[in-house]
Amino acid sequence: MTETPQRPRPLRVLAAMSGGVDSAVAAARAAEAGHDVTGVHLALSANPQSFRTGARGCCTIEDSRDARRAADVIGIPFYVWDLADRFREDVVEDFVAEYEAGRTPNPCLRCNEKIKFAALLDKALALGFDAVCTGHYAQVIVREDGTRELHRASDMAKDQSYVLGVLDDRQLAHALFPLGDTVTTKDEIRAEAERRGLAVAKKPDSHDICFIADGDTQGFLANRLGRSEGDIVDESGAKLGTHEGAYGFTIGQRKGLRIGTPAPDGKPRYVLDISPVDNTVTVGPASALDVGALTAIKPRWCGAAPTGPGTYTAQLRAHGGETEVTAELVDGSLEVTFAEPVRGVAPGQAIVLYDGTRVVGSATIAATTRATAGVA
DSSP, X not given: OOOOOOOOOOOEEEEEOOSSHHHHHHHHHHHHTTOEEEEEEEEOOSSGGGSOOGGGOSSSHXXXXXXXXXXXHHTOOEEEEEOHHHHIIIIIHHHHHHHHTTOOOOHHHHHIIIIIIIIHHXXXXXXXXXXXXXOOSEEEEEOTTSOEEEEEOSSGGGXXXXXGTTOOHHHHTTEEOTXXXXXXXXXXXXHHHHHTTOGGGGOOOOOSOTTOTTSOHXXXXXXXXXXXXXXXXXXXXXXXXXXXXXXXXXTTOOTTOOOOSOOTTOOOOEEEEEETTTTEEEEEOGGGGEEEEEEEEEEXXXXXXXXXXXXXXXXXXXXXXXXXXXXXXXXXXXXXXXXXXXXXXXXXXXXXXXXXXXXXXXXXXXXXXXXXXXXX
């Protein structure tokens, strides 16, 4: 007698619905799979009108309305949860403080860590939900022993595992990513949304930083931190120009330096170092951006922490490529050496380690060592 395979038990799922097409299709797929789904939109601003509108945002009043309409079509309950205070403290204030300290943060990664899979997940579990569902393109794979692993999405072109590299094994146990194992183009996701009758099918994707209404990051920081004139110098310390705040620069930046004196070799200069202590920005040739090693702090592991040195691939930006590294945990910090020099690595960025498609974990870059003579 042939046994009929049992379907996985239905879960009580809280679907985070941003008002975009990905999260709407993810919620619809979760409901179609037989789960008991409730939609929730996160109100992340005390004044939603100040967040950008139209195609560029994910936190506006119109986004909330789009999410509600999608939930109605799917046929699931829908709520709006006010997490504005947590978002301001954990994401916006962190963003400002990191730039003030001369580092380059990733607010989307911090939002996943502190809001979607901490504040939201904790509240969901307290209310009896089993999992939080989002429209991220990544996969959670359950091993035979019941442990879970975070892997890249089937479609590398849409993979978002980098911004999820902060999730630990407890959070992965309650994470659901219905889009991650689907090898489809974004046009096909939109076509699916249209077939399901979701009005967000043709809504453009959100871009940039949701809490900066006009997209002017430097203006936003100047308003929060004030303008403070400082020097732009070369590697010898010679003054080349001035700026209105060191926080307005990032490592590897080329445009917007406004240096009147050309380099001796006539080649472009790039930002090499940002010193908030003396409000100085150091610039130099592109070759000086090459990094051979780095130290990263606050490691978070998607499972057990690795023991001893290991060989991995690493990703340094949300839309960056992979590079081969050796890494080892030493006295709580991650020491990383690159097989080949990489360019434009900035303190404050996240480094995410991979073993094949599996996400090993992530850490925050604290210091770099140049591939050539000198100190980064």
